[in-house]
Each structure stands twice: as C-alpha cells, then as structure tokens.
Amino acid sequence: MNNTQHTDESFAASRRDVLLGGSSLVIAFTLGLSGREAAAAGVSTPIGAFIEITGANKVNVLVASNEMGQGIMTGLAQLVAEELMVDWPAVTAQQAPAGWAYANPLFGIQLTAGSSSIRGWFTPLRTAAATAREMLITAGAAALNVPRSSCVAAHGKIHVVATKRSVTYGQIVGDAAKVPPPSNPPLVSKFRLIGKSVPRVDIPAKTDGSAIYGIDVRLPGMLYACVKHCPTLGGTVASTPAKPAGAIAVVNLGNAVAVVANNTGVAKSLSEELSVHWTIPATSAQLDSALIQSKALQLLANGTPQIAEQFGTPDSALANSAARIDSTYSLPYLAHACMEPLNCTAVVTANSCKIWAPTQSPMLCVFTAQALTGLSPDKITVNPTFLGGGLGRKFEQDYIAQAIKVAQAVKAPVKLTWPREQDFTNDQYRPMAMVKVDAGVDSSGQIKAWIYRNVSPSILGQRNPNMTDIDTQATEGSDKLAYNFGSRRVEYVIHPAAVPVGFWRSVGHSINCFAVESAIDELALAAGQDPLAFRLKHLAGNARALAVLNAAAALGNWTVTPVAGHARGISFSDAFGSLAAQVVEISAPTATSIKVHNVACAIDCGMAVNPDQVEAQMQGGILHGLSAALWGQVTFAKGVVSPRNFNRYRVVRLPEMPQIKVQIVNSGGPLGGVGEPGVPPIAPAIANAYARLTGKRIRSLPFFPAQSVMSDG
Amino acid sequence: MISITVNGKNYDCASPPTTPLLWVLRDELGLTGTKYGCGIEVCGACTVIVNGEAERSCDLELKEVAGRSITTIEGLSPDRSHPLQKAWIDLQVPQCGYCQSGMLMAAAALLKQNPNPTDADINGISNVCVCGTYQRIRAAIHQAAKG
Numbered sequence: 001m002n003n004t005q006h007t008d009e010s011f012a013a014s015r016r017d018v019l020l021g022g023s024s025l026v027i028a029f030t031l032g033l034s035g036r037e038a039a040a041a042g043v044s045t046p047i048g049a050f051i052e053i054t055g056a057n058k059v060n061v062l063v064a065s066n067e068m069g070q071g072i073m074t075g076l077a078q079l080v081a082e083e084l085m086v087d088w089p090a091v092t093a094q095q096a097p098a099g100w101a102y103a104n105p106l107f108g109i110q111l112t113a114g115s116s117s118i119r120g121w122f123t124p125l126r127t128a129a130a131t132a133r134e135m136l137i138t139a140g141a142a143a144l145n146v147p148r149s150s151c152v153a154a155h156g157k158i159h160v161v162a163t164k165r166s167v168t169y170g171q172i173v174g175d176a177a178k179v180p181p182p183s184n185p186p187l188v189s190k191f192r193l194i195g196k197s198v199p200r201v202d203i204p205a206k207t208d209g210s211a212i213y214g215i216d217v218r219l220p221g222m223l224y225a226c227v228k229h230c231p232t233l234g235g236t237v238a239s240t241p242a243k244p245a246g247a248i249a250v251v252n253l254g255n256a257v258a259v260v261a262n263n264t265g266v267a268k269s270l271s272e273e274l275s276v277h278w279t280i281p282a283t284s285a286q287l288d289s290a291l292i293q294s295k296a297l298q299l300l301a302n303g304t305p306q307i308a309e310q311f312g313t314p315d316s317a318l319a320n321s322a323a324r325i326d327s328t329y330s331l332p333y334l335a336h337a338c339m340e341p342l343n344c345t346a347v348v349t350a351n352s353c354k355i356w357a358p359t360q361s362p363m364l365c366v367f368t369a370q371a372l373t374g375l376s377p378d379k380i381t382v383n384p385t386f387l388g389g390g391l392g393r394k395f396e397q398d399y400i401a402q403a404i405k406v407a408q409a410v411k412a413p414v415k416l417t418w419p420r421e422q423d424f425t426n427d428q429y430r431p432m433a434m435v436k437v438d439a440g441v442d443s444s445g446q447i448k449a450w451i452y453r454n455v456s457p458s459i460l461g462q463r464n465p466n467m468t469d470i471d472t473q474a475t476e477g478s479d480k481l482a483y484n485f486g487s488r489r490v491e492y493v494i495h496p497a498a499v500p501v502g503f504w505r506s507v508g509h510s511i512n513c514f515a516v517e518s519a520i521d522e523l524a525l526a527a528g529q530d531p532l533a534f535r536l537k538h539l540a541g542n543a544r545a546l547a548v549l550n551a552a553a554a555l556g557n558w559t560v561t562p563v564a565g566h567a568r569g570i571s572f573s574d575a576f577g578s579l580a581a582q583v584v585e586i587s588a589p590t591a592t593s594i595k596v597h598n599v600a601c602a603i604d605c606g607m608a609v610n611p612d613q614v615e616a617q618m619q620g621g622i623l624h625g626l627s628a629a630l631w632g633q634v635t636f637a638k639g640v641v642s643p644r645n646f647n648r649y650r651v652v653r654l655p656e657m658p659q660i661k662v663q664i665v666n667s668g669g670p671l672g673g674v675g676e677p678g679v680p681p682i683a684p685a686i687a688n689a690y691a692r693l694t695g696k697r698i699r700s701l702p703f704f705p706a707q708s709v710m711s712d713g
Numbered sequence: 714m715i716s717i718t719v720n721g722k723n724y725d726c727a728s729p730p731t732t733p734l735l736w737v738l739r740d741e742l743g744l745t746g747t748k749y750g751c752g753i754e755v756c757g758a759c760t761v762i763v764n765g766e767a768e769r770s771c772d773l774e775l776k777e778v779a780g781r782s783i784t785t786i787e788g789l790s791p792d793r794s795h796p797l798q799k800a801w802i803d804l805q806v807p808q809c810g811y812c813q814s815g816m817l818m819a820a821a822a823l824l825k826q827n828p829n830p831t832d833a834d835i836n837g838i839s840n841v842c843v844c845g846t847y848q849r850i851r852a853a854i855h856q857a858a859k860g
Contacts (some may be wrong), residue, residue, distance in 0.1 A: 069809030206810030209746015338775025388811025623845030
C-alpha cells in the first residue's frame with residue numbers, strides 16, 4: 001500500500017473538473033472512459049469526489065483533510081474502505097485539492113483544525129462511499145446480466161451469490177459512475193476496518209525520504225526565495241534594497257523582502273546579510289513583555305469583563321466558604337515551531353496560478369490567490385503537500401501570499417522558504433494570559449463558589465475588531481465545565497496587546513486547563529482531600545468523566561504510594577468533544593529541572609477509528625504540552641521577538657521523554673477529536689505533582705524559564 | 714566544481730564552495746529527503762552520514778566535504794529494507810515525519826558503531842521531534858538492533 005502524491009498539472013486539471021460538481025455527494029464523472037478503457041489508458045476513474053478506482057482494481061481515496069502527522073489520510077481512507085467493501089491493501093490515499101466538495105461538513109469550509117476531521121467526515125464520507133458501492137452493485141449486476149438483488153459487494157468485486165461469478169470494481173467503474181446515485185444507501189453496521197489499527201498509508205514514504213512536503217516541491221526552471229521580515233514587529237520596508245551580487249531579484253513584500261536566487265542556501269545567506277532600511281512605527285514599542293504583563297495585572301484587577309457564564313451568587317458564597325483560594329496563574333506567549341518551516345511554491349501566469357503548499361486549508365489559499373491575481377477560482381490550482389507539522393500555524397495565509405507575490409514579480413516558478421529565524425520571529429503566537437481564580441469550599445469540602453477571570457488577547461477579536469460576541473476560542477475550557485460547582489462566574493477580559501496571536505494546538509484549552517486544573521487541585525488540598533477523590537466527587541453523575549479519571553488513575557497507579565522522592569499529579573479536561581485525564585509521576589526537583597518519569601493518559605473520544613493513531617496523538621499532545629510547560633515562552637522587547645531559533649526554544653529530546661501509557665476508553669458516546677485533547681492536561685498534572693512533592697505551587701509557566709537553552713548536536 | 718560522493722554516486726557540484734551541504738543535496742542534487750529544520754546544528758533534521766559519522770549537514774560547507782562519501786536517507790537502502798526502516802514501519806513511528814530522515818540517519822550511524830545500544834546510548838541522539846515519536850523511536854532502534 002502506498003500513498004500517492006501527484007503534483008503534475010494534468011492531475012490537478014482532472015481534479016479541478018471533479019470539483020466543479022459542487023456539493024460533497026455529487027457524482028461528477030469527467031473522463032468518460034469505461035473501466036477497460038481506463039485500465040488500458042492507465043488512468044483511474046473517479047466515482048464521486050472522494051474515490052478513484054483503477055483498472056487494476058486499486059482504490060484511491062481523495063482525503064479532504066490535510067496530513068500533518070495526525071494520520072488523517074489513513075483515518076478517512078478507513079471510512080471509505082469500510083463502506084466500499086474493499087480490503088485495506090488495495091487502498092491508497094492522496095490529498096484532495098481545493099474545493100467545496102472537500103469542505104469539512106462541521107465548518108462548511110475546507111480546513112483541517114479543531115480536531116474535527118473524523119467528527120466532520122465520519123457519516124458524510126461513509127455515506128459517499130456507500131453511495132459509490134451501491135452504484136457499483138447496480139453496474140456489476142448489469143455487466144453480469146443478473147438481477148441486482150442477487151449481487152453483493154465484497155473485496156473490491158461485485159459477486160453473484162448463487163453462482164460465484166464476479167466482476168471487479170475496476171472493470172465496471174466507468175459504467176458505475178453513470179448510475180444515478182441512490183439517496184439513502186445503507187451503511188455498514190458491523191465494522192471490518194473502523195476501529196482497527198490498520199497501518200498508516202503515509203508512513204513508508206516517511207522512512208526513505210520520498211515523502212514530499214511543501215519544502216520539497218521542485219519544478220522545472222524553479223527559483224528559490226527566502227524572506228526577511230522587519231526585525232521589529234509592525235515595521236515596513238522603507239525602500240527596496242538593491243539586488244546583492246549572487247541574487248536574481250529582491251522583491252518588496254511590504255513588511256518583508258524576499259531575496260531570490262538559484263539555491264535556497266544562497267538565498268538564505270544573502271537575505272541574512274542584506275541591509276534593509278525599515279520604517280518602524282511608534283506603536284511597535286508597545287509590543288513589550290513588561291508592558292503587556294503590567295497591563296494584564298491592571299486588567300485582572302480593574303478590567304471590564306465579558307461574562308462567559310454565571311450561575312447562583314458566587315460572591316456571597318465565596319464570603320461564606322470554609323476554605324478559600326485566591327490564585328493567579330500566568331502563561332506566556334508561545335511559538336508554533338513546526339519542524340517544517342513555512343514555505344510555499346507558486347507559478348503565476350496571465351491566466352493561471354498554481355500553488356504547492358503545506359497548508360491546513362487549500363481553500364483559503366484559493367481565496368488568497370484570487371485576491372492577489374484577480375483570477376477566477378477555476379484558474380487557480382492548489383496542490384496540498386504533506387505538512388511537516390501544522391499545529392494551527394499553517395492555515396494562515398502570510399507565507400502563501402508572499403510566494404504568490406514573488407512569483408508574480410519574477411515571472412517564474414518560485415519556492416519561498418522562511419528561514420527558521422523568520423518562523424520564530426513572525427509567528428501568530430499562542431496568546432499570553434493571566435487568570436485569577438477565587439474559589440471556596442464548604443466544611444464538607446464541596447466547592448460552593450468559583451469566580452474565574454481570564455485576561456488574554458483575543459485571537460478572533462484581533463482578526464475582527466468589530467466583533468461584539470465573546471471570543472469562545474479564549475473562553476473554551478473555562479466555561480461549561482464538567483464539574484458541579486455550587487455557584488460560579490466565568491469572566492473574560494480582552495487584553496489589547498497587538499502582538500499577533502493565533503491558534504496553537506488546543507487554543508484556549510491550553511490556557512484554561514492549566515488554571516482550572518491547578519485551582520481544583522489547590523481546592524482539594526485546602527479541603528484536605530485526595531485530588532482524585534475530590535474531582536470524582538465534583539463529577540458525580542457524569543459516567544464518562546468518572547470512567548476516564550478512574551482509568552487514568554488505575555493506569556498511573558494513583559492509589560499506590562510512590563517511591564520516596566517521587567510524587568504524582570492528576571488532571572482532567574473536556575475538550576474538542578473528548579474527555580482526557582492524565583496522571584504524571586515526577587521526582588528530583590531542583591531550581592532548574594524535574595524528572596518526569598511517566599504519564600498515564602486515558603482518553604474517551606467516543607470511538608477510536610484507529611486506536612494506534614489515537615495513542616500516537618496522545619503521545620504527541622503530551623510531548624507538545626510538556627515542552628511548553630517546562631521551557632516554552634516567547635518574549636518581546638519593544639517589538640523585537642525572542643527567541644529566534646531552537647537554541648533558545650528548548651523542546652523535549654530523547655533523554656527527557658517520559659514513558660507514556662495510553663488507555664482508550666471506548667464509551668460509545670459521541671465522536672470526539674484527538675489531535676488536541678492530549679495537550680491541555682499535562683501542564684497542570686505536573687504542577688499538581690510538583691505541589692505534592694515540594695509543597696510549592698507553580699502558578700506561572702514555563703516552570704524553568706531560565707533553562708530554555710538547547711545545545712547543538 | 715567540487716566533487717562529492719553521495720549514496721555511491723559521484724557528483725561535480727556547481728554550488729558556491731561555502732554553500733551548506735544541506736542545500737547542495739536538496740536544491741542542486743534534488744535529494745530532498747534531507748530536511749532543513751534550524752540551520753544551526755541543533756535540531757538534526759538535516760542529519761546525514763559522512764565517512765561513517767552522523768553529521769548535521771546544515772552547517773557543513775560543500776568545500777569541507779570535498780571527496781568525502783556521504784549517505785543520505787535516500788541511500789539508506791534501495792527498498793526500505795534497512796532494519797531501522799522495517800522497524801520504523803512496523804512500530805508506526807513517524808507522525809508528521811519531517812524529522813524522521815534525520816532520526817533514521819542518526820540511528821543508523823549509532824547502530825553501525827554500537828550494534829546493541831542501551832537506552833543511555835540512544836539518549837545520545839540529540840535530534841528533535843516535536844510530534845512526540847521519541848518513545849517509538851527508542852523501541853524501533855531496540856527492535857532493529859535485535860534483528
């Protein structure tokens with residue numbers, strides 16, 4: 001089984017024709033070949049927007065979501081293979097191009113974000129594949145000249161049950177594509193493939209260098225560009241610098257210049273050496289961590305809040321509490337730091353624009369190209385490649401627009417790459433936050449008052465200054481909590497800092513889970529109760545939450561006394577439709593480090609389509625959250641960003657990697673996402689363990705801000 | 714022109730002598746399996762084997778490797794048959810996969826020098842993965858070592 005990736009023009013053209021069909025279930029048959037002709041011509045025949053079948057009876061699935069490591073090409077292909085009645089080794093998958101047919105039904109736009117691909121596509125994609133299967137049965141019955149009712153689909157063939165005659169899908173797909181699609185195709189009730197850890201379609205190519213990421217795209221006559229932004233955020237190019245020796249062009253991009261050469265290494269070094277005269281507005285000086293921090297403190301005390309949630313009379317309940325906490329938590333800006341730096345390849349002519357990019361939204365790339373070139377969407381082709389990580393950064397359009405502008409300027413195919421220093425210093429950062437929790441328990445240890453105030457820049461507000469609704473991306477994880485509080489008020493105060501902020505894996509949950517789960521732990525300690533028992537008590541009646549917490553506790557040996565010098569912490573989150581709980585065990589606290597031994601993670605995502613990949617996503621989410629919790633932070637000095645590279649943005653490496661155990665709790669509840677839910681619980685679980693181990697509560701992330709140096713290899 | 718040997722083939726390279734080997738491999742020779750991650754020898758995405766040693770190719774100038782024999786991920790095996798590649802597929806190691814060429818080359822150099830590495834030996838691989846595949850990488854190296 002192979003993943004196939006086409007980046008050639010003829011393929012893009014045929015895909016575009018498919019797209020013009022419209023809605024996700026429309027059957028757009030464009031090639032007009034019978035199966036045998038198709039086999040002879042060596043081409044595959046589309047049946048619907050998502051499926052192509054070759055004459056050799058291979059099934060290629062066009063995957064609408066973008067593969068950035070989460071295994072979605074495999075997960076969505078599993079859904080298709082299940083309903084199409086084909087065996088897994090016959091399945092290949094490739095990334096679908098831009099098109100409305102590929103819009104995630106949850107959003108109505110083609111966007112891989114929000115841990116939503118399985119949730120969005122589970123039923124629509126199965127229905128599309130079942131539709132194709134029913135059309136194949138109709139065509140197969142006709143080809144075999146038997147009544148339709150005597151036929152079944154299995155193993156990539158239509159079989160006549162009584163006579164054992166059969167015809168392969170590849171032989172009849174041309175006819176099948178012309179069959180009127182049935183409106184209510186039956187869905188499979190007993191799964192062969194869904195729920196199985198089938199091997200991923202993309203992994204073999206990721207072991208021999210043949211997997212093509214955006215940065216690997218090569219076109220005949222291609223030029224190579226590197227960008228250099230103004231070192232101060234907000235600055236713009238005062239005058240286009242002269243072309244240095246060895247460069248092919250220097251292109252003014254407004255807030256950056258691109259140096260074009262015939263090799264990325266040359267373009268990179270010329271861009272680094274290039275002297276540019278920048279215009280820096282006075283407002284850039286306001287982009288300063290010290291100013292932002294003091295403003296946050298002021299808003300925490302006096303800001304005008306938006307109310308996310310209110311119930312009961314929390315102020316009087318707080319006054320009457322037997323024990324109280326009054327805790328302020330602080331979180332830094334964070335960088336995405338995808339392993340593959342931002343890059344995009346573009347070719348623009350008078351009547352076409354072609355883009356190759358590691359993108360979380362091919363459709364947004366079309367909109368960007370449309371705006372810059374004036375071309376209609378049918379003249380714009382987007383070829384999504386593998387992403388070397390996305391993490392919420394790669395649906396942004398800054399790097400796409402730059403590549404298009406440079407391609408327009410030099411009138412040649414151009415691959416534009418951001419040097420790593422540009423990637424760190426021109427991110428759309430995870431917002432900083434300060435959160436204050438005033439809460440109290442009664443004499444029985446029941447939470448009776450919970451007043452929560454989060455001060456943080458608004459991602460949505462920054463993108464839409466006229467927004468009046470509360471930013472739910474900021475409040476997620478702070479309201480509608482699973483815990484039973486006697487009374488509560490959850491407030492959000494927008495911090496006006498103009499540092500560009502964006503969506504970082506788990507978004508608002510990455511902030512609020514730290515504050516909520518730390519505060520819950522502090523309340524448990526204040527009430528003199530076991531942190532697990534305290535949580536269970538406040539989740540009484542919530543069977544799924546109790547099951548997940550108990551599973552993590554059992555997996556993490558919560559009730560077994562840890563060896564001397566070790567301690568455990570626990571946390572819980574309800575995010576992206578999934579429930580997750582983690583138990584972490586740590587030891588050896590010093591002023592500069594701790595040892596994180598193991599993490600036990602339980603996840604209830606309703607049902608795991610591919611359990612091995614759910615495990616991988618938990619391992620990945622925990623690792624991402626752990627690096628951020630220990631060392632991650634981005635700071636600003638009068639608009640100048642630190643750090644500039646991985647040598648000052650430390651991440652966990654092999655020696656620090658804890659042993660992670662994952663248990664999937666298949667509750668059969670509604671489907672939840674898995675890309676992000678592993679991230680939020682790890683930071684509070686460690687803070688909670690640390691408090692048990694040392695008696696000291698860490699309320700400010702990262703734990704070891706002075707240890708962010710990462711040595712070279 | 715500077716001559717280098719890559720995966721057993723000789724190449725006369727036209728890139729300027731100070732060009733990092735990484736970009737010669739990727740842009741001049743079209744061997745894009747070797748990745749750019751940081752450019753400062755920290756992340757290891759660009760790891761290749763030079764005369765038997767794992768080296769970061771992002772800060773190794775072309776002129777420094779004149780006449781040397783270099784193995785990239787494309788040359789690890791002709792058909793994904795290296796024990797590490799088999800273990801990587803068997804244990805489903807990669808997620809985004811971007812760091813994995815470098816990881817595999819670092820692991821291949823380790824196994825060449827130390828056919829039965831301990832966990833502490835494996836910890837000597839300083840390459841970065843931000844997807845969290847370290848646990849599977851460690852297991853896959855042990856599995857490949859067992860043969």
